Amino acid sequence: MENFATVLAICRTAMRSPNPTLIRNIGKLCDALAKQGHGDQAESLSLVLATKKATDSLAPTRVVLAAASVERMTRSVQAPVDKESGAPLASVVFPGEGEKGLEPILDAPLSKAIEALVAEWQSAAMLIKAGIRPPLNLLLYGAPGTGKTALAKVIAEQMELPLVTARLDGLISSFLGTTARNIANLFEFANRYDCILLLDEFDAVAKVRDDPHELGEIKRVVNTLLQCLDDRRERGFTIAITNHEHLLDAAIWRRFDSRVEIPRPGAQSRVRMVARFLSGVPVEEVDIDFLAWLTDGRSGAEIETLCNSIKRYLVMNGTGRKSLLDALRVNALLSADHSDSPRQAIFADDSEKLARRLSSDEEIRFTQESLARLFNTTQSTISRWTRK
Template identity: 85%
Template structure:
């Protein structure tokens, strides 16, 4: 179903003040999706309905998380600043200002797990009322450009909460001792309001304590961070992100209830990404398969960059059958570093070499017919190339 994430968000919001007609209609939609074989979407709606049932049985109304102490963040609230430099320690994005970007494309099982976690977060107050402590913090880790920051933003938008993103330039002070104080101030600020605290590129402050070069100060910073994370665990939502999980102190790592690896996209996700990033230009299924195959080992951000470059080329040069391959070879020459992507390097060797590689590749299994379409030539030319 097109636009399902939007439909899901509407259902979730509507279910905050549920009524029997609404529940019945969401149930109908779920059954219809399930009949069409869209099991993931049906399952996501089931979770929305389940969260509602849990609310019914456990608590009559939705209570805000620890309402007694938590304030709603108004527009006039400003993040605390570094006392030495005056730089803000965080930036704040209100849910109504959040860019309504598309959800990052993740493996189906992973998307489901994240959706389940968000559903728990949305029912956190109810769970707490019932004496169950839901996990309130999440650590996302993985290679750069895999969509971690984008995912955190989507989660905040789904939760309809302000996103308070720690600013490392403000937090890390050149003055000894000030960094620890900044961290404590930032957490105190986040704890006061109903919000999500985002610690992006978190390794900068959560490094292993036994780094011999930075002993005293780093130790103090990490100890403060541990203490703050411990206290916050009971109080509010925290998402921490790192590209260098091996740099994290083990004690910090343990503080997170959910630790989720965001991998580079697999074959099926790459197909979905290429289709999304090339939407609006006329490409065929063979083109999408080729691009998904070529970008094995690449991150979502790299695939997006490649697709944008192709899109630009197609718009500038008229989107004929031949231009996709031209666009690819131009791109291959313009981005000489193929270390992460041996398949893209083959491209620079020319059409015939590429055709031979495609015909012998186990994964892509292009027929001569689809290769003829791809290279905009005849099947007999392709078979001549392959015989060489």
């Protein structure tokens, strides 16, 4: 049908305040399109009706956070499945069931902002009762391995709510229209229970709608997603995560009240990370500071990988003063990942240059005494090196 996109937009807007005649007429249009062989268009329209029906069946009230209509999730609850493949659309982790010690280390201002957001979420029911609508959705974005998924898990723990994580393998189907239907089913499931819905790797389903290779399917998926996000906005908590925020559809981006970038860690966070990842290994403070200095620009996951490799080396070769630098040199040879980083290059250069660079660092303070321990030499040698 010509101008179908416009018709669909009108139907969607009209369905925000539906009445029986409207629903009957959209149903008729749907049947007519299907009969004329416009299966795709019929399905898009039926999704508009289906999402509304799901909403109605759940709603005695819009303020559902504190309402009896939202069920408490029990362990016997089954996540919905893809009708064709039977693959689950989500996995559920209950509070207390996740891995321990996951709390990501974030730079101080960011950590405070997240704390404030969680406090708001914890008081959401009270705020809603007082007529204030707190933002219930959060978009986390940033480089890979910066702790976004770990943060979502910690938020769910702090909220003491089950975490319903969308499973892309179940959600995305090669059958036309099925991905959109799966998304609607997933949201319907999440809306029924008191839980946090986590949409990790969100760009896989929320990308810009003008990709010429997607043959209309992504449009259908994103349109459904927009509708589902709108419906859920005041119903329950949603966290979406992406490494590719520039790929997100602009309308999806705007749907999120809180959009938080999780950046690569600053110097003080790196010091805390190295201390955590090397706990149990007898290293000195200056070693931790040095590793934090060296890992400028790396993600938490990369720092963890480096620390694990150092741990292995130290366990196998002893923890003498020389060993840490040796361990780092071996790691540099075994992993080409950061060979082009300027700090790695200084490290690979001679000790004198490195000592000079460290002694003038503005973020992490290295005293002559600590440098003497790091390089296993005397303070007067360090003093000579750094005077040059």
